[in-house]
Amino acid sequence: MTRPTRVDDLPIRDELRGQHAYGAPQLDVPVRLNTNENPHPLPEALVARIAERVTEAARGLNRYPDRDAVELRTRLAEYLSRGGVPIAPAQVWAANGSNEVIQQLLQAFGGPGRLALGFDPSYSMHALISRGTGTAWLSGPRRADFTVDVEAARAALAEHRPHVVFLCSPNNPTGTAIEPETVLAVYEAAQAARPSLVVVDEAYVEFSHGRSLLELLDGRPNLVITRTMSKAFGAAGLRLGYLAADPAVVEALLLVRLPYHLSSVTQATALAALEHTDTLLGYVEQLKAERDRVAAALAALGLEVVPSDANFIQFGRFADADAAWRTLLDQGVLVRDNGLPGWLRVSIGTEAENDAFLAAVKSVDVVTKKEQQ
Ligand SMILES: *Cc1c(COP(=O)(O)O)cnc(C)c1O
DSSP states (O other), rough: OOOOOOOGGGOOOOOGGOOOOOOOOOOOEEESSSSOOOSSSSHHHHHHHHHHHHHHHHTTTTTEEEEEEEEHHHHHHHHHHHHHOOOGOOOOOOSSSSSHHHHHHHHOOOOOEEEEESSSOOHHHHHHHHHHTEEEEEEOOOOSOOEEEEEEHHHHHHHOOOOOEEEESSOOOTTOOOOOOHHHHHHHHHHHSSSEEEEEEEETGGOOSOOOOOOTTTTTTTTEEEEEETTTTOOOOOOOEEEEEHHHHHHHHHTTTTTTTTTTHHHHHHHHHHHHHHHHHHHHHHHHHHHHHHHHHHHTTTTTEEOOSEEEEEEEEEEOOHHHHHHHHHTTTOOOOOOOOTTTEEOOOOOHHHHHHHHHHHHHHHHEEEOOO
C-alpha cells in the first residue's frame, strides 16, 4: 500500500511547509470556555426575526447579493456612531468575520516582499493570515506585564519599517486594552518609519472599561479599526466582521475582495441581529459583571490575574500550564492554553459555568500552582 500523502509532499508554497493550522480544540465537554464566545444563545425573538429576514432573502437567491452590502454597512455605521463619533457608511466595510477583513487588508497592503509586525503575545491569526497572504511576519516586543512599551515599539518600527502594524485592544489573550496615547504613539512612529497601515483589532471593545479608538480615525487615513459580531453580538456562527477607516481604505479593499463575497443570507442575518442590538448589549453588561466577579475570585485564590477589558481572563501562573489545562479538562472544563508559559485563558461563561470553572480551579491550585516571583 502506498503511504498517505502528507501536505509537505505536495507542491505547496515553501513558507507553508511544516506549519500548523489554527487549532483551538473543539471538544464536546460540559463547560466550554476556550474560544471567547458569548455563552448566551440568541434570544428567541431574534431567532424568529432571522428566519423572517432569511426567508425574504431566500426568495432572491437566484440573484447575486448586494456586492457592496450598502444597507448592512449603513446599519453598522449607525451602530458605531452610537459611541458619539459619527461614522459614515463609506467608512465601513464588512466581510465573513473580521478574519476575512484582515485577510483583505493584507491582500491590499501586505503581500510578497512586504512585512507585518504585531506585538506578541497577541491574536495568533494576525501572524497566520499574514503568512497566508505571503506577508512576512515579525513579532514585536511587549513588557513583562504584557503592555506595549512605546519606546521599544518605536525602536522596532524604526528598525524594521513594517508595511502593516497590528495592535489588539483589548488584547487577546491577555485581556488588557491599550491606552489611546500608546496607539497614537505607535501610529506616529509607523508613519515616520514608512508610512504603514496601522490596524487596531477591537474584537472585544464592547467589553472594555474604556472607549473605542474610533475617535482617532479623523485625520489618520492609515488607521484601521476592525470589529466583529462574533463576540459582543453573540453571533460567532454568523461570520460577520467589519472595519471603520478612511473611505479610501474601503476603496482599496474593493480591489482585492472576491465579488459577492458576503452572501445575501449573511447580510440578512446580520441585519436582523443589528435590530436587536440593545438586547445583545444587555448580555455584554452581564458578562462584564461576571468577568469582574471571576477575576476577583481568582485573585482571592492567590492566582495572578491580568487586568481584563474583555470577556476572558488570562490567569496563572502555573509551574506547568499544560498539566493545569488537563486537570481542568478532566473536570469537564475546557479553557485555552495559548502556549504562554505559566498562563491559561478562560472565557467568561454563564454564572453556572463560571462557578464550575472556579470550583475546578481550586483543585488545580493544589496540584500545580507555584509562586514564581
Ligand atoms: C475572536 C477574535 C476575532 C474574531 O474573528 P471573526 O473572524 O470576526 O470571528 C478577531 N480578533 C480577535 C483578537 C479575536 O479574539
